[in-house]
Amino acid sequence: MPADRLSLIFSALADPTRRAILARLSEGEATVNELAEPFDISLPAISRHLKVLENAGLISRSRNAQWRSSKLEAGPLREATEWMEKYKRFWDASFIRLDAHLRKIQNDPEDPGAKQ
Amino acid sequence: MPADRLSLIFSALADPTRRAILARLSEGEATVNELAEPFDISLPAISRHLKVLENAGLISRSRNAQWRSSKLEAGPLREATEWMEKYKRFWDASFIRLDAHLRKIQNDPEDPGAKQ
DNA sequence: TGCATATTTAACACATCAGTTAATTAGCTG
DNA sequence: CAGCTAATTAACTGATGTGTTAAATATGCA
Numbered sequence: 001m002p003a004d005r006l007s008l009i010f011s012a013l014a015d016p017t018r019r020a021i022l023a024r025l026s027e028g029e030a031t032v033n034e035l036a037e038p039f040d041i042s043l044p045a046i047s048r049h050l051k052v053l054e055n056a057g058l059i060s061r062s063r064n065a066q067w068r069s070s071k072l073e074a075g076p077l078r079e080a081t082e083w084m085e086k087y088k089r090f091w092d093a094s095f096i097r098l099d100a101h102l103r104k105i106q107n108d109p110e111d112p113g114a115k116q
Numbered sequence: 117m118p119a120d121r122l123s124l125i126f127s128a129l130a131d132p133t134r135r136a137i138l139a140r141l142s143e144g145e146a147t148v149n150e151l152a153e154p155f156d157i158s159l160p161a162i163s164r165h166l167k168v169l170e171n172a173g174l175i176s177r178s179r180n181a182q183w184r185s186s187k188l189e190a191g192p193l194r195e196a197t198e199w200m201e202k203y204k205r206f207w208d209a210s211f212i213r214l215d216a217h218l219r220k221i222q223n224d225p226e227d228p229g230a231k232q
Numbered sequence: 233t234g235c236a237t238a239t240t241t242a243a244c245a246c247a248t249c250a251g252t253t254a255a256t257t258a259g260c261t262g
Numbered sequence: 263c264a265g266c267t268a269a270t271t272a273a274c275t276g277a278t279g280t281g282t283t284a285a286a287t288a289t290g291c292a
Contacts, residue, residue: 004132006129006132006135007130007131007132010126010127010129010130011126011127011130011249013122013126014123014126014127014130015123015249015250016120016122016123017250019122019199022203023202026202026203026206031268031269032268032269032270033267033268033269041250041251041252042251042252042253043268043269043270044251044252044253044269044270044271045250045251045252046269047269047270047271048249048250048251048270049250051270052249063258063259065258065259065260065268066258066259066260066267066268066269067259067267067268067269068268068269068270072203072206073206074203074204074206074207075207077200077203077206077207078207080196080200081197081200081201081204083135084193084196084197084200085197086139086142087138087142087188087190087193088190088197090142090188090189090190090193091190091191091193091194127279131279131280133280147238147239148238148239148240149237149238149239157280157281157282158281158282158283159238159239159240160239160240160241160281160282160283161280161281161282162239163239163240163241164240164279164280164281165280167240168279179288179289181238181288181289181290182237182238182239182288182289182290183237183238183239183289184238184239184240233292234291234292235290235291235292236289236290236291236292237288237289237290237291238287238288238289238290239286239287239288239289240285240286240287240288241284241285241286241287242283242284242285242286243282243283243284243285244281244282244283244284245280245281245282246279246280246281246282247278247279247280247281248277248278248279248280249276249277249278249279250275250276250277250278251274251275251276251277252273252274252275252276253272253273253274254271254272254273254274255270255271255272255273256269256270256271256272257268257269257270257271258267258268258269258270259266259267259268259269260265260266260267260268261264261265261266261267262263262264262265262266
C-alpha cells in the first residue's frame with residue numbers, strides 16, 4: 001500500500017495515459033472532455049486517471065458551471081526530481097571520471113579503471 | 117501494459133521497498149541476502165523486487181560463486197529526471213513571476229495575474 | 233558424492249489497477 | 263420542469279503486483 005507521497009507520485013507517473021494528460025496540461029488548463037479527446041478510452045477511465053493525478057497532487061481541479069477544469073501542479077514533480085538527484089553523481093560522467101581519477105592517484109585496489 | 121521504458125522506470129520507483137534497495141545500493145554493491153536484511157519480507161519477495169529493478173535497468177547483476185551482487189545503474193534515473201525537467205518551469209517560482217510580469221507588460225488578455 | 237548456503241522458480245492468495253457499460257449527479261437552458 | 267451536456271459513481275471484468283511457503287537450482291567444500 002503506497003501511502004507515502006513519493007509512491008503516489010511515481011505510480012501516477014507510471015501510466016503513459018497519465019503522462020500524456022500532464023503533457024497536455026502543460027499547455028494550459030483543460031476540461032475532462034478535452035483531455036479525453038486524444039485517447040481511445042472511455043470518459044470514466046479518463047475521469048479515474050484524473051483522480052489518480054489529483055491524489056498525487058499533480059493536478060488541481062476547479063469547477064466552472066458543469067465543466068471541471070484541470071490544472072497542472074508541478075510541486076510533486078519537483079519532489080520526485082529532488083529524490084532522484086540524490087543519485088545524480090551516479091550518472092554524471094564527469095563525476096565518474098573524477099572518481100576513477102581519484103582512485104588511480106591513490107592507487108586504490110578497487111580502481112574500476114583497472115578492469116581486465 | 118507498461119512496455120515503454122519510462123513506465124517501467126516509474127513503476128519500479130513506485131514501491132518504497134525498491135527505493136530503499138536503491139538507496140542501499142548507492143552505498144555500494146550488495147548481495148540479495150544483504151539487501152533483504154533490513155526488511156521484514158521474505159527472500160523470494162526481495163528477489164522479485166530485484167527483478168523489477170533489473171527490468172527497469174535500474175540495477176545490473178553479476179554472479180560471484182553462489183552470490184549474486186546487485187549494482188546501481190542510474191541511467192534510467194537520468195532518463196526519468198529529464199522527462200520531469202520538461203515541467204521545471206511550472207515549479208520554478210521565479211519563472212512564474214517572470215511569466216506574469218511578461219504577460220503584464222505586454223497586456224496579454226490571458227494574464228493570470230488578472231484573475232478576479 | 234553429499235551437504236550447506238545463496239538465490240530463484242512454482243504455485244497460490246489477495247489487493248489493486250485499468251478498462252468497460254449503465255446509472256447517477258450536477259448545472260445550464262428552453 | 264424537461265431536456266441537454268459534463269462528469270462521476272457503481273458494478274463488474276481481467277490483468278498485474280506483492281506477498282507467502284515449498285520446491286528447485288547453483289555453487290563451493292568436506
